[in-house]
Amino acid sequence: xxxxxxxxxxxLADAALDLTYRRGFERTSIADIAEHAGVAPGSVYYYxxxxxxxxxxxxxxxxxxYLSVIEGWRDLAAxxxxxxxxxxxxxxxADNVRAFGCPLGAVCAELxxxxxxxxxxxxxxxxxxxxxxxxxxxxxxxxxxxxxxxxTHLIAVMQGAAALTHALDDPEPLQREAAHLERWIRRAxx
Amino acid sequence: xxxxxxxxxxxLADAALDLTYRRGFERTSIADIAEHAGVAPGSVYYYxxxxxxxxxxxxxxxxxxYLSVIEGWRDLAAxxxxxxxxxxxxxxxADNVRAFGCPLGAVCAELxxxxxxxxxxxxxxxxxxxxxxxxxxxxxxxxxxxxxxxxTHLIAVMQGAAALTHALDDPEPLQREAAHLERWIRRAxx
Amino acid sequence: xxxxxxxxxxxLADAALDLTYRRGFERTSIADIAEHAGVAPGSVYYYxxxxxxxxxxxxxxxxxxYLSVIEGWRDLAAxxxxxxxxxxxxxxxADNVRAFGCPLGAVCAELxxxxxxxxxxxxxxxxxxxxxxxxxxxxxxxxxxxxxxxxTHLIAVMQGAAALTHALDDPEPLQREAAHLERWIRRAxx
Amino acid sequence: xxxxxxxxxxxLADAALDLTYRRGFERTSIADIAEHAGVAPGSVYYYxxxxxxxxxxxxxxxxxxYLSVIEGWRDLAAxxxxxxxxxxxxxxxADNVRAFGCPLGAVCAELxxxxxxxxxxxxxxxxxxxxxxxxxxxxxxxxxxxxxxxxTHLIAVMQGAAALTHALDDPEPLQREAAHLERWIRRAxx
DNA sequence: AATGAATGAGTGTTCATTCAT
DNA sequence: CATGAATGAACACTCATTCAT
Numbered sequence: 001x002x003x004x005x006x007x008x009x010x011x012l013a014d015a016a017l018d019l020t021y022r023r024g025f026e027r028t029s030i031a032d033i034a035e036h037a038g039v040a041p042g043s044v045y046y047y048x049x050x051x052x053x054x055x056x057x058x059x060x061x062x063x064x065x066y067l068s069v070i071e072g073w074r075d076l077a078a079x080x081x082x083x084x085x086x087x088x089x090x091x092x093x094a095d096n097v098r099a100f101g102c103p104l105g106a107v108c109a110e111l112x113x114x115x116x117x118x119x120x121x122x123x124x125x126x127x128x129x130x131x132x133x134x135x136x137x138x139x140x141x142x143x144x145x146x147x148x149x150x151x152t153h154l155i156a157v158m159q160g161a162a163a164l165t166h167a168l169d170d171p172e173p174l175q176r177e178a179a180h181l182e183r184w185i186r187r188a189x190x
Numbered sequence: 191x192x193x194x195x196x197x198x199x200x201x202l203a204d205a206a207l208d209l210t211y212r213r214g215f216e217r218t219s220i221a222d223i224a225e226h227a228g229v230a231p232g233s234v235y236y237y238x239x240x241x242x243x244x245x246x247x248x249x250x251x252x253x254x255x256y257l258s259v260i261e262g263w264r265d266l267a268a269x270x271x272x273x274x275x276x277x278x279x280x281x282x283x284a285d286n287v288r289a290f291g292c293p294l295g296a297v298c299a300e301l302x303x304x305x306x307x308x309x310x311x312x313x314x315x316x317x318x319x320x321x322x323x324x325x326x327x328x329x330x331x332x333x334x335x336x337x338x339x340x341x342t343h344l345i346a347v348m349q350g351a352a353a354l355t356h357a358l359d360d361p362e363p364l365q366r367e368a369a370h371l372e373r374w375i376r377r378a379x380x
Numbered sequence: 381x382x383x384x385x386x387x388x389x390x391x392l393a394d395a396a397l398d399l400t401y402r403r404g405f406e407r408t409s410i411a412d413i414a415e416h417a418g419v420a421p422g423s424v425y426y427y428x429x430x431x432x433x434x435x436x437x438x439x440x441x442x443x444x445x446y447l448s449v450i451e452g453w454r455d456l457a458a459x460x461x462x463x464x465x466x467x468x469x470x471x472x473x474a475d476n477v478r479a480f481g482c483p484l485g486a487v488c489a490e491l492x493x494x495x496x497x498x499x500x501x502x503x504x505x506x507x508x509x510x511x512x513x514x515x516x517x518x519x520x521x522x523x524x525x526x527x528x529x530x531x532t533h534l535i536a537v538m539q540g541a542a543a544l545t546h547a548l549d550d551p552e553p554l555q556r557e558a559a560h561l562e563r564w565i566r567r568a569x570x
Numbered sequence: 571x572x573x574x575x576x577x578x579x580x581x582l583a584d585a586a587l588d589l590t591y592r593r594g595f596e597r598t599s600i601a602d603i604a605e606h607a608g609v610a611p612g613s614v615y616y617y618x619x620x621x622x623x624x625x626x627x628x629x630x631x632x633x634x635x636y637l638s639v640i641e642g643w644r645d646l647a648a649x650x651x652x653x654x655x656x657x658x659x660x661x662x663x664a665d666n667v668r669a670f671g672c673p674l675g676a677v678c679a680e681l682x683x684x685x686x687x688x689x690x691x692x693x694x695x696x697x698x699x700x701x702x703x704x705x706x707x708x709x710x711x712x713x714x715x716x717x718x719x720x721x722t723h724l725i726a727v728m729q730g731a732a733a734l735t736h737a738l739d740d741p742e743p744l745q746r747e748a749a750h751l752e753r754w755i756r757r758a759x760x
Numbered sequence: 761a762a763t764g765a766a767t768g769a770g771t772g773t774t775c776a777t778t779c780a781t
Numbered sequence: 782c783a784t785g786a787a788t789g790a791a792c793a794c795t796c797a798t799t800c801a802t
Binding site: 578609610611612613616 | 786787788789790
């Protein structure tokens with residue numbers, strides 16, 4: 001029972017996300033995306049009306065990936081463990097972070113520079129991430145305002161650490177800031 | 191006695207930096223830069239061999255601007271005040287940060303995505319900034335390793351806060367993280 | 381008991397004629413025609429082998445329409461009245477003539493420019509129209525050669541008047557030439 | 571003393587007019603025009619901003635040609651002779667009229683179908699032509715309104731005759747209507 | 761009998777780059 | 782010293798056409 005349409009569309013969106021992360025949105029041509037997805041060049045426009053539409057699909061794919069990863073942490077009983085998993089996700093992916101930056105931040109910046117609409121859409125992924133982290137901190141006993149402040153801090157520091165690790169081509173900032181944040185999270189959980 | 195050649199070159203580099211910050215490097219054409227600088231289109235290639243060369247000039251200009259700003263803080267007697275000036279620089283420029291991201295981080299990311307060479311060059315501006323901050327923290331009494339760690343943390347957090355403020359189109363993360371860091375700096379100065 | 385296949389084919393031909401008249405043949409895509417006819421995009425090629433084939437169907441539809449309109453004038457007893465009905469047909473449709481030109485002439489020119497074969501086919505519609513008008517003039521007592529000459533003049537002047545009215549976006553040439561021709565016809569009928 | 575810029579631009583406009591007349595505007599690609607003018611494909615966009623801009627240049631070229639032809643009839647002392655020259659111009663070009671229609675009417679219709687703006691611009695060429703003919707009839711002693719009516723009739727009939735000659739692929743309508751109009755003009759000059 | 765999925769060839773357009781002057 | 786003219790390669794996008802079902 002094949003769903004070829006959805007399958008190809010997904011493959012195209014995945015390829016577009018991947019190439020945008022590694023080369024940038026502007027430097028990624030429609031033909032590149034098609035080739036990467038193993039699809040005929042003209043076919044991209046069967047699934048997407050414009051390149052901006054591909055950008056929107058990138059945001060959706062990105063959002064879906066982060067949401068499903070977070071979903072996977074539901075097994076963990078303690079909020080601290082879930083928050084630390086967020087840090088570990090970056091550490092496990094340190095090579096890519098070093099080479100291309102944060103998979104979320106880099107792509108959002110790239111799309112935002114292409115068009116304000118895409119930038120706003122990408123911003124919502126950040127919002128969702130902060131919402132999730134704020135929920136975890138709330139579960140740790142923080143009042144809403146404090147929980148949000150902590151969540152924003154967590155995301156901001158990881159964004160900055162990833163940016164520095166990429167800019168300096170050095171995993172150290174990422175590792176050090178993650179270690180810092182882990183202690184900060186554990187301390188909050190006590 | 192001005193040297194008009196140099197003047198034009200500088201104007202071109204300034205225009206290139208400005209446009210790259212606001213639109214991105216890829217979306218900025220050589221003709222755009224020439225027009226922005228009030229220079230004849232063909233002349234860009236008199237001053238720069240290739241567009242990548244323009245990218246290098248952007249890095250140099252960026253580096254010069256940050257260095258001279260830092261230089262301007264020499265008047266301040268206390269290292270804490272100089273470090274806080276770094277934070278204030280962002281707060282004073284909050285509108286641009288919100289609209290286009292960190293003037294340093296956004297441009298570095300943009301150039302890094304264009305070519306590894308430019309990325310490495312841009313990375314050195316970050317290194318210099320960290321070196322400066324590490325020096326200030328050393329002056330506050332921290333041992334070298336600790337001073338570097340603190341400097342990296344400072345830059346990373348501001349990078350992340352700027353990125354979030356841009357992505358969310360909301361000045362709050364920048365303001366909150368800056369306030370946080372100011373207390374953290376003042377505490378270190380006691 | 382309708383034959384749905386034929387019905388769809390007719391609807392497609394009608395849509396194609398309509399769009400060709402208003403936008404031109406080249407600017408009308410197969411997908412446009414399908415959408416306009418309320419038919420699935422892929423289905424056009426079930427009824428027509430190529431786009432040129434659609435062009436042929438346009439000519440046939442056009443021919444059929446003019447023939448049936450002429451047929452409708454059979455009720456009128458006097459040839460003068462039938463010939464004047466031809467003029468009135470244009471005057472009644474003056475808004476479209478102004479906006480898009482003569483429904484026959486514009487489409488013929490469009491198809492002729494697309495391919496000589498279609499141009500020749502479209503030319504036959506003109507021939508048929510001239511034949512009809514020549515028959516009417518013959519009935520008014522003109523010898524065959526004179527009747528054909530008058531018929532050709534009638535059609536030519538209306539073509540030119542329609543073309544001018546369209547080009548100048550002004551109904552005046554059409555109205556004036558039609559009034560002229562009506563007197564000329566009435567005079568011949570005395 | 572070469573004026574290469576103007577020269578190339580003119581050659582491109584000439585090629586564009588020629589191809590539009592023979593193939594239609596839509597079926598003429600920018601690459602076709604460049605090749606026809608002996609110019610590199612990318613160069614068209616150095617002289618014209620868009621294809622619509624090329625269309626405007628076509629109108630200008632067309633207008634210039636007709637104006638200069640009319641100018642050439644200044645030598646003729648009698649208005650009748652000048653008006654008959656207009657008819658002769660078509661008869662001398664009968665082969666092209668038969669193959670492609672009226673050089674003015676066909677191109678105007680083609681451009682008008684491409685965009686209303688171009689259609690309006692093309693319409694002004696017709697206006698100018700009518701103005702000229704009206705002036706000649708005025709010189710023959712007709713009051714302004716009558717002169718304009720006659721001028722419009724002259725142009726309209728030639729348009730229609732050319733259209734029919736093209737549609738039927740038969741020079742007869744053009745020749746017969748031209749002969750008719752010549753007698754009509756000579757009669758007015760007596 | 762009918763169609764939705766898919767595509768390759770071609771379109772208008774942009775732009776980094778070259779070069780004669 | 783400086784530039785306007787010119788260009789070829791690449792881009793986003795369109796569309797007539799095919800075909801498995």
